[in-house]
Amino acid sequence: MAGTSLIDLILSDPSLADRYQQVTAMMPPSSPAAATGVTGTVDSSYVGGTGDYNATHEGPGTQGLTFGEESQYTDLARSLFELVQQRFPGVDMGGILNARNIKGTNTPSEHAYGAALDIMAAGALGDRVYNYLTRPRIANQYDYSNVLWEVPDHYNHLHVGWLY
Numbered sequence: 001m002a003g004t005s006l007i008d009l010i011l012s013d014p015s016l017a018d019r020y021q022q023v024t025a026m027m028p029p030s031s032p033a034a035a036t037g038v039t040g041t042v043d044s045s046y047v048g049g050t051g052d053y054n055a056t057h058e059g060p061g062t063q064g065l066t067f068g069e070e071s072q073y074t075d076l077a078r079s080l081f082e083l084v085q086q087r088f089p090g091v092d093m094g095g096i097l098n099a100r101n102i103k104g105t106n107t108p109s110e111h112a113y114g115a116a117l118d119i120m121a122a123g124a125l126g127d128r129v130y131n132y133l134t135r136p137r138i139a140n141q142y143d144y145s146n147v148l149w150e151v152p153d154h155y156n157h158l159h160v161g162w163l164y
Contacts, residue, residue, distance in 0.1 A: 065113040068099035073162040074114035080142050080160065081117055087132065090125050094118030094157045103153060110161040117160045126150070129158055 065071045077096045085091055095118050098111040110116035121129050130149040132138060139147075148159040 065115065067108060067112050068097075070097060070114040073116075076142055076144075076162065077114070077117035077160070080144075081119065083138075084119055084129060084132070088121065088125060088129055090121065091129060092120040094120045110159075110163045113163065115162040119158045119160065120156065121158060122156045126156075126158060133158065133160060 074096055081093050081096075085093075095111065096116065097114040098109065100109050100112055101107055102109045111118075119129060126149060130147060133147045142160075144160050144162050146159075146161045146164060148154045148161070
């Protein structure tokens with residue numbers, strides 16, 4: 001799978017492809033950062049993780065969400081991280097909110113809406129966390145739509161997302 005983009009992986013899974021198409025159909029043709037709409041300042045001090053958080057972005061909401069601002073998923077992501085950290089003390093938070101597009105695309109990342117969680121864990125620890133997160137009881141309790149692990153750009157962390 002080397003060289004496969006995240007979008008290609010999403011589109012290859014029919015259940016994810018349908019959600020991706022629904023969400024992207026609601027977005028304007030231009031990048032959210034270039035569109036007009038609600039302005040929000042993103043500050044890493046209340047979110048955790050690393051990245052270019054200290055930037056102001058403008059963009060319309062997606063499913064009632066605003067680009068660059070916390071959403072109803074942000075608290076779910078924090079709660080899920082606390083659960084995972086209790087069970088697997090070696091993990092670290094990679095971040096929740098990061099106002100950016102998916103690498104190499106004009107499509108907003110789930111992180112741009114505070115609707116994704118990166119859990120830093122590699123190797124066997126990452127495998128154990130993945131197996132835990134894909135249990136139906138945990139997935140149903142937190143109602144996330146995807147867990148990315150050992151796919152391009154996700155070898156040192158797991159990505160848990162609520163949108164695509």
